[in-house]
Amino acid sequence: MPPSVAQRAPRRLGSPFTGLSAVFMKEFSDHLSSARMMVLMLFVIVFGALPVGLSLQELRNITESDPFLFLRIFTSAPQRIPFSFTASLTLVIPLLAIGLGFDSVNSEFNRRTLSRVLSQPIYRDALLLGKFLGGLATLAVALIALWLIVLGAGLLLLGLPPRSVEVARGIGFLVVAIAYGGVWLAIAMLFSVIFRSTATSALCALGVWLFFVILWPLIVPVLTLAMTPTDVAMGLGRLDETLAMIQLQSTLERLSPNTLFGEAVIGLLNPETRTLGPMIPSLMRGAILGAPLPLDQSLLLIWPQVTGLIAAMIVVFAAAYVIFQREEVRA
Amino acid sequence: MADTVISARGLLKLYGQQRAVDAIDLDVERGEIFGLLGPNGAGKTTTILMMLGLTEVSGGTVEVLGFNPVREPLEVKRRVGYLPDAVGFYDHLTARENLTYTARLLGIPRGESGRRIMEALDSVKLADVADKRVATFSRGMRQRLGIAEIVMKRAEVAILDEPTSGLDPHATFELLEMIRGLKRNGVAVLLSSHLLDRVQSVCDRVALFNNGRVALLGTVVQLANQVLGAGHPILIEAKGSDIAGTLRGIDGVQSVTAEGEGAWRVVAARDVRAEAAERIVAAGGSLTRLADLQPSLEEVYTRYFQEARHAA
Ligand SMILES: Nc1ncnc2c1ncn2[C@@H]1O[C@H](COP(=O)(O)OP(=O)(O)OP(=O)(O)O)[C@@H](O)[C@H]1O
Ligand SMILES: [Mg+2]
Numbered sequence: 001m002p003p004s005v006a007q008r009a010p011r012r013l014g015s016p017f018t019g020l021s022a023v024f025m026k027e028f029s030d031h032l033s034s035a036r037m038m039v040l041m042l043f044v045i046v047f048g049a050l051p052v053g054l055s056l057q058e059l060r061n062i063t064e065s066d067p068f069l070f071l072r073i074f075t076s077a078p079q080r081i082p083f084s085f086t087a088s089l090t091l092v093i094p095l096l097a098i099g100l101g102f103d104s105v106n107s108e109f110n111r112r113t114l115s116r117v118l119s120q121p122i123y124r125d126a127l128l129l130g131k132f133l134g135g136l137a138t139l140a141v142a143l144i145a146l147w148l149i150v151l152g153a154g155l156l157l158l159g160l161p162p163r164s165v166e167v168a169r170g171i172g173f174l175v176v177a178i179a180y181g182g183v184w185l186a187i188a189m190l191f192s193v194i195f196r197s198t199a200t201s202a203l204c205a206l207g208v209w210l211f212f213v214i215l216w217p218l219i220v221p222v223l224t225l226a227m228t229p230t231d232v233a234m235g236l237g238r239l240d241e242t243l244a245m246i247q248l249q250s251t252l253e254r255l256s257p258n259t260l261f262g263e264a265v266i267g268l269l270n271p272e273t274r275t276l277g278p279m280i281p282s283l284m285r286g287a288i289l290g291a292p293l294p295l296d297q298s299l300l301l302i303w304p305q306v307t308g309l310i311a312a313m314i315v316v317f318a319a320a321y322v323i324f325q326r327e328e329v330r331a
Numbered sequence: 332m333a334d335t336v337i338s339a340r341g342l343l344k345l346y347g348q349q350r351a352v353d354a355i356d357l358d359v360e361r362g363e364i365f366g367l368l369g370p371n372g373a374g375k376t377t378t379i380l381m382m383l384g385l386t387e388v389s390g391g392t393v394e395v396l397g398f399n400p401v402r403e404p405l406e407v408k409r410r411v412g413y414l415p416d417a418v419g420f421y422d423h424l425t426a427r428e429n430l431t432y433t434a435r436l437l438g439i440p441r442g443e444s445g446r447r448i449m450e451a452l453d454s455v456k457l458a459d460v461a462d463k464r465v466a467t468f469s470r471g472m473r474q475r476l477g478i479a480e481i482v483m484k485r486a487e488v489a490i491l492d493e494p495t496s497g498l499d500p501h502a503t504f505e506l507l508e509m510i511r512g513l514k515r516n517g518v519a520v521l522l523s524s525h526l527l528d529r530v531q532s533v534c535d536r537v538a539l540f541n542n543g544r545v546a547l548l549g550t551v552v553q554l555a556n557q558v559l560g561a562g563h564p565i566l567i568e569a570k571g572s573d574i575a576g577t578l579r580g581i582d583g584v585q586s587v588t589a590e591g592e593g594a595w596r597v598v599a600a601r602d603v604r605a606e607a608a609e610r611i612v613a614a615g616g617s618l619t620r621l622a623d624l625q626p627s628l629e630e631v632y633t634r635y636f637q638e639a640r641h642a643a
Contacts, residue, residue, distance in 0.1 A: 014405035022435035030423075112419030116477070119383055119413035120436040121405040329385050330376065330415075 012123070019122035020130050027134025031100060032141070040099045041142055047092045048146050049153075051085045054078035056157045068292065070162035071169060071269045073154050085150065086173075086265045090258055091213065093177060094184040096142060098205040100135045101188030103198040105324065110198070115329045128324050132189060132317060139181040147174050168295055172268045176302070179309040180261040184209070186316035193320045193327070212256045224249040257312055260305045267302035276301060334361045336488050336519045337382060341391030344377050344543075351377045353543035354391060359488075359521055364514050366530045367523035368632065369540030375523040376416065378540075379490055382521075383413055396487060409437065412481030412518075416492040418473060422466035426457055426476055429465060433480055444483075451483035452476075455509055471502035478509050481518075489513050491522040495529055507533050531628040539632065541639060547631075555626030558635050562598040564624040567607060569593065571616020581606055596624070 031037050055078040059069065066072065077084040108114040118124065147170065155161060187208055191201035224245060225233045232241045253259045263276040271292035337359040344352035352374040359365045367375045380386040382395055384404030398406040420429045427448055434444035452458045455475040468476065474494055481489045495503045510533055513520055524530045530537060531551050539547040547554050562585055567578065575595060578587045583600045590596045604621055611618050
């Protein structure tokens with residue numbers, strides 16, 4: 001009998017976070033000084049500034065008073081390009097995160113730095129977490145910069161300061177955007193752990209992104225129909241059966257981080273929103289047109305979406321962690 | 332006990348059914364340079380990775396400086412310097428920045444790390460390129476930077492995996508000089524290599540790996556005695572008639588083999604050089620060369636693997 005198999009995994013001594021801050025600082029400063037970051041930033045600003053610039057021009061001409069005029073900068077879709085700032089970010093944040101994470105672990109393999117770094121007093125835990133947090137901090141810096149640009153542009157062009165509740169909602173939006181970026185960063189890092197080739201891992205991460213952007217919205221209705229009885233699907237069922245079908249559809253939709261992000265953003269930036277997900281006429285009556293919700297009610301409304309994003313981030317990161325622990329260090 | 336820095340007992344590594352390292356026993360003493368030799372795939376790198384806790388141990392035990400690398404990898408890695416084969420650095424950073432990162436990982440205080448890094452770079456003659464990006468470094472410079480990292484770390488044990496592979500003779504010579512420098516500073520060195528004559532020139536003891544097992548272990552002379560048999564080999568080049576017969580007539584000579592035109596290799600139980608010279612001259616021959624042959628590791632290696640193949 002081989003003696004190894006029966007051997008229990010021995011407990012490791014020493015903190016798993018030894019060296020975490022060193023890795024974090026290195027990743028953060030590497031990202032910020034890299035040419036790639038400049039390109040990504042340019043990308044983000046172009047995609048963010050275009051809808052903001054256009055919608056600002058339109059918002060300037062609105063004469064009727066709107067208590068949340070400032071928030072409309074984020075959410076209103078200009079007529080010339082039907083694409084709001086937040087819709088643009090739904091697409092661009094994943095690209096930014098993938099750009100930061102797709103080669104974070106496999107490039108260390110390919111540069112043959114991994115075994116040298118791991119021969120220093122540091123666990124793999126700290127290395128992976130440090131890389132993740134470094135990427136997340138970079139992402140946060142990029143988004144905060146963009147957010148401040150939008151805020152500044154709004155101040156200049158609208159000529160009025162945002163109310164404090166608008167700023168608070170804006171900050172909430174920022175936090176949600178960072179969490180959303182974190183999910184995609186974790187996905188990108190997962191592929192960077194699985195594949196040694198950086199091109200393959202970038203392709204896979206982009207593939208997942210495309211899947212959620214294009215295919216998932218098309219697949220969900222098909223899946224929903226397939227999972228409900230035919231008469232209900234044809235609109236002949238009772239109300240509760242129809243409701244169940246709609247519920248199922250929105251649950252499936254929420255498996256996509258893009259949906260979670262979109263819903264959380266609507267809840268935060270459209271204070272009138274009273275319910276998220278499927279809009280059933282009977283529930284919607286008076287919902288959208290009603291008085292805006294106070295901030296705490298809105299936060300309560302989007303809480304499941306935010307926790308969903310954070311949970312997704314943790315689950316994907318944990319998967320990357322488990323795979324990374326088993327990997328051989330030698331190239 | 333206090334002087335054994337690395338000790339492996341029955342150390343085993345399985346990759347599926349394959350025994351990459353097959354229950355080896357090994358001891359490395361403080362202050363020595365220990366060489367791991369063996370053909371490709373013999374298990375040298377795997378052994379090294381297990382000593383550092385960088386790959387799982389399938390069985391047996393290994394202790395480094397009294398710590399178990401499986402349970403206490405951080406303690407081991409704090410005290411042991413490792414130069415992987417084909418070492419890599421961050422190309423976009425300078426030599427100094429690369430070492431600064433390592434210093435951070437080691438938790439060396441900022442005030443101290445700058446000085447230690449410069450001292451280390453100085454000791455491997457890289458001080459004048461400290462602020463050049465590593466992308467511009469040659470292979471030899473990268474290896475030396477790896478040694479600098481170990482020096483900066485003030486490691487008690489240095490584990491070097493094929494430190495001289497891919498280096499030109501001069502760079503190899505320089506690197507071996509630096510390895511001797513480590514030893515002079517009291518660092519125990521474990522190195523693996525294919526360059527037998529180089530290994531012979533720096534190693535105090537060697538272990539010959541074959542198929543995951545330690546086939547032979549000891550000083551080069553001990554290995555030579557085991558594999559080539561005891562005896563003093565000497566080389567004689569002479570002109571004259573029946574030199575071989577004359578040599579065979581000397582008391583204590585065990586074998587005389589011709590090594591090309593006018594050259595013979597003699598193995599004797601004792602040093603027969605003086606007597607051999609005398610006899611050849613007395614027999615009317617002229618002696619052109621008489622050399623004491625050190626047992627060469629290359630010969631030991633070649634002979635051992637020839638025999639191993641025959642046995643298989
Ligand atoms: N990740 C792995 N999975 C399966 N087998 C492996 C793995 N890594 C190494 N091996 C096997 O383990 C054996 C020992 O490999 P190792 O790299 O330790 O040899 P080595 O003595 O360092 O050789 P070299 O001189 O080529 O560096 C080889 O037969 C190799 O095929
Ligand atoms: Mg090897």
